[in-house]
Each structure stands twice: as C-alpha cells, then as structure tokens.
Amino acid sequence: QSVLTQPPSVSAAPGQRVAISCTGSSSNIGAGYDVQWYQQLPGTAPKLLIYDNTNRPSGVPDRFSGSKSGTSASLAITGLQAEDEADYYCQSYDSRLTGYVFGTGTRVTVL
Amino acid sequence: QVQLQESGPRLVKPSETLSLTCTVSGYSISSGYYWGWIRQSPGKGLEWIGSIHYSGSTYFNPSLKSRLTISVDTSKNQFSLKLNSMTAADAAVYSCARGRWLQYFDHWGQGTLVTVSS
Secondary structure (H helix, E strand, O other), X not given: OOOEEOOOEEEEXXXXXXXXXXXXXXXXXXXXXXXXXXXXXXXXXXXXXXXXXXXXXXOOOOOEEEXXXXXXXXXXXXXXXXXXXXXXXXXXXXXXXXXXXXXXXEEEEEO | OOEEEEEOOOEEOOOOOEEEEEEEEOOOXXXXXXXXXXXXXXXXXXXXXXXXXXXXXXXXXXXXXXXXXXXXXXXXXXXXXXXXXXXXXXXXXXXXXXXXXXOOEEEEOOOEEEEEOO
C-alpha cells in the first residue's frame, strides 16, 4: 500500500489552477528526501514532471510547479489545459521501508 | 535518446516464475544510474519492485524481496527481473525505468501487462 497520500481527484475549468497535495511522514518527505511528480496519460508510461521537489525536466511547461514543506509536497498546475487530463503521482524515498514509495495518485479532470 | 523496452511472457501460471528483460538503447548501463522495475496493478497505483546498479548491487522492495531476483548484463545492455511463486495479486503492468538512487526515474519503458492464470 502507498505511504504517500494524495486526493483521489481534482477538477477545474480550462485556464484555472489546481493543486495536488502529497502527504508523507517523518521517514520519507519529512526526513528530507526529495519529491518527484509524474504525469500518466491514459495507456502510457508515467512521465517525469517535477524532480527534486521543484525542478522541471527540459520540455515540461512552466505551468507545472512543485513545492515541499515539512512532511508534505504539492504540485500546482496553472492555466489548466485539456491535455493536462491525466493521473498524477508523487514519489519519494522511505528510509523505514528502504525503497522508493509512490503516492496514491490523483486524477485531474478538466471541466 | 534513452529508450527502454520490456520483453518476456505476458501470461504466467500461478506458482510459476515471471521472467522479464529490459533492453536499453541510447545509453550504456555501465555509464551509471540505477535500473529499476515498477509495477502497476489494474486500476491501482505504482509500486517499486527493485533496482540494480551496473556493478550488480541490488535493492529490493522488502515486501517482494524473498521472491525476487534482479540481474544485469552489461554486454547486452539489458537488465532482468525474476519473480517467483506468482499469484493473481502479482498481475500488473510491469515497467522498467532508469533512475537516480534516492531520487527520480527519468526514462520509462512502455510497460508490459502480465496476467496470472492457469
């Protein structure tokens, strides 16, 4: 089972802003391990969207931004577009489980 | 351009062993990074299975460790997974990925759907 908790779904109209939370604990995010975010379009492999809490790989629009505080992290999408409809997962490392851990996933719907 | 491609049987009988291989192109496994396996059960989230360094060092999800073998063949630029004693609970899309230890996975294979059935 996932040790990082995300809301099951968020939705907003085109052009609006959404934020997805990722809540962890003192053995993962709270321990200082970096948080990554992945976008998974239907039927495709996850794509790295944000790494090391706030960094975007080349080619990722600056509409996507990440932040981290304490035992939680957040992904924000501004200027929401229809193509942003996807599942989003956070990921970190957990020292108690000694391995990578993923979030429960959030479905973003563009109304 | 780094590309990863999974290969192997897509149907496994209960109690038997799943064997998958990931072939990497556009990057030499021996140049660095950690090479991992991740699975996603239908309608569920992502689960890290394990990772290997080109040196052969392996890191496993504790919940799968007793059934898992991951190996690397640098001459073929491939790494492989073997998961024994398969059950219906192991049915999932299995993906290979390139990663930085304690950090991110930046390149993923397309994934292969594995069914467990007699």
